[in-house]
Amino acid sequence: MSRVIVLGGCGVVGSVAVSTLTTVKDFSEVIIGDIDIKKANEMVSQLASEKLSAVRVDALDPKSIKSAIKDSDVVLNCTGPFYKFVPTILKTVIESGINYVDICDDVDVTREILKMDGSAKKAGITALIGMGSSPGVTNLLAKFGAEQLLDEVFTIDLYHAHGGEPSEGAGVIWHRIHSMLIDIPVFLDGKFKTVKSFTREAMMLEEDVDFHEIGTYRVFPYPHPEIITIPKYIKGVKRVTNKGTVLPDEYYSLTRNLVRLGIVGEDPIEVKGQSVAPIDFTIAYIINQREKILKETNFGEQRGCVKIVVAGTKKGKPHQYIFSMASTGQAMGEGTGIPAAIGAVLMNKGKIKEKGVLPPEGCINPLDFLSVVQKFLRLEKVGGKGSPLIIESVDEKGTIQKITI
Numbered sequence: 430m431s432r433v434i435v436l437g438g439c440g441v442v443g444s445v446a447v448s449t450l451t452t453v454k455d456f457s458e459v460i461i462g463d464i465d466i467k468k469a470n471e472m473v474s475q476l477a478s479e480k481l482s483a484v485r486v487d488a489l490d491p492k493s494i495k496s497a498i499k500d501s502d503v504v505l506n507c508t509g510p511f512y513k514f515v516p517t518i519l520k521t522v523i524e525s526g527i528n529y530v531d532i533c534d535d536v537d538v539t540r541e542i543l544k545m546d547g548s549a550k551k552a553g554i555t556a557l558i559g560m561g562s563s564p565g566v567t568n569l570l571a572k573f574g575a576e577q578l579l580d581e582v583f584t585i586d587l588y589h590a591h592g593g594e595p596s597e598g599a600g601v602i603w604h605r606i607h608s609m610l611i612d613i614p615v616f617l618d619g620k621f622k623t624v625k626s627f628t629r630e631a632m633m634l635e636e637d638v639d640f641h642e643i644g645t646y647r648v649f650p651y652p653h654p655e656i657i658t659i660p661k662y663i664k665g666v667k668r669v670t671n672k673g674t675v676l677p678d679e680y681y682s683l684t685r686n687l688v689r690l691g692i693v694g695e696d697p698i699e700v701k702g703q704s705v706a707p708i709d710f711t712i713a714y715i716i717n718q719r720e721k722i723l724k725e726t727n728f729g730e731q732r733g734c735v736k737i738v739v740a741g742t743k744k745g746k747p748h749q750y751i752f753s754m755a756s757t758g759q760a761m762g763e764g765t766g767i768p769a770a771i772g773a774v775l776m777n778k779g780k781i782k783e784k785g786v787l788p789p790e791g792c793i794n795p796l797d798f799l800s801v802v803q804k805f806l807r808l809e810k811v812g813g814k815g816s817p818l819i820i821e822s823v824d825e826k827g828t829i830q831k832i833t834i
Contacts, residue, residue: 592676
């Protein structure tokens with residue numbers, strides 16, 4: 430009998446993770462932990478799984494968290510915004526001595542929770558952090574390319590583009606704005622440095638990237654955790670970058686322009702007798718304009734792609750591998766929620782043995798992950814026909830060959 434609780438289980442990502450976990454035999458109990466118990470109970474009724482139940486959790490109250498996660502084998506944390514919830518939840522989970530998985534993609538929060546590594550080791554538990562799409566799948570494919578396919582690795586460049594999801598909540602918009610306001614880490618020439626959005630240094634790192642099946646788009650430096658964890662766990666790499674965008678271009682430009690104008694303050698100002706925080710206005714305005722922009726651009730079906738380019742040498746000659754995970758009709762929830770669920774499954778199977786607070790590349794064998802991916806997505810072969818994962822081998826002459834695992 431194994432029990433997993435999904436905190437934030439009613440959210441866009443959490444609900445996908447819950448639905449996925451009810452379909453596997455690895456857990457006999459799946460618990461939805463959410464502050465909205467009414468919505469959680471509605472999910473239980475809709476999914477109609479005998480193993481599924483719900484409990485109310487206040488993710489800012491350690492006592493509430495401890496009560497909810499008691500007797501669980503794995504805690505899967507899908508609550509956001511991460512800066513607000515993750516540190517409290519992880520600290521409480523460590524104190525409870527339970528293995529943990531999350532989808533945190535805030536680089537500043539990641540730095541904070543990595544400092545809990547000693548506490549996790551002392552408690553004898555594993556905290557797998559950033560187990561989504563990016564970070565998550567990106568880390569593991571980068572590790573696979575660097576350690577299994579190349580003799581030496583020099584550069585790892587990560588790219589992502591997505592858009593057209595059915596909806597975007599305030600938390601998603603806030604995260605996007607936050608990512609433009611903080612220092613963005615990059616790992617260049619074997620050294621860490623930071624750049625700020627809208628500066629000349631950041632503009633020099635922009636590039637146009639061809640994404641498999643969805644087109645070519647301009648991408649921008651993005652502060653994701655892969656940049657600070659990959660150089661630690663993948664030896665020899667001299668450059669790690671992460672760049673992304675949100676589709677359509679007009680929509681992302683709106684967000685960038687509002688941030689550039691500085692309409693992001695948290696201190697309220699008086700507007701016709703009402704007290705309004707600029708950041709609240711900006712988020713509400715972006716959400717208000719989103720549907721209009723999608724219609725005006727005839728954007729159509731939601732789509733996205735994550736691309737990982739791993740370059741180095743093979744048999745003494747320059748070589749690179751390009752991993753592309755493209756999808757149409759699949760929302761961000763699936764792209765993040767399914768890898769998160771797989772992380773919980775691998776944890777429960779005993780495939781993750783290292784203790785402490787660790788990113789995916791620090792504790793997961795990529796082949797274990799790909800093996801479970803095949804079962805979840807019913808793929809004939811990873812990288813083969815019908816697979817959302819395309820793997821291309823590029824030799825020193827620029828000859829491209831698709832490969833399967």
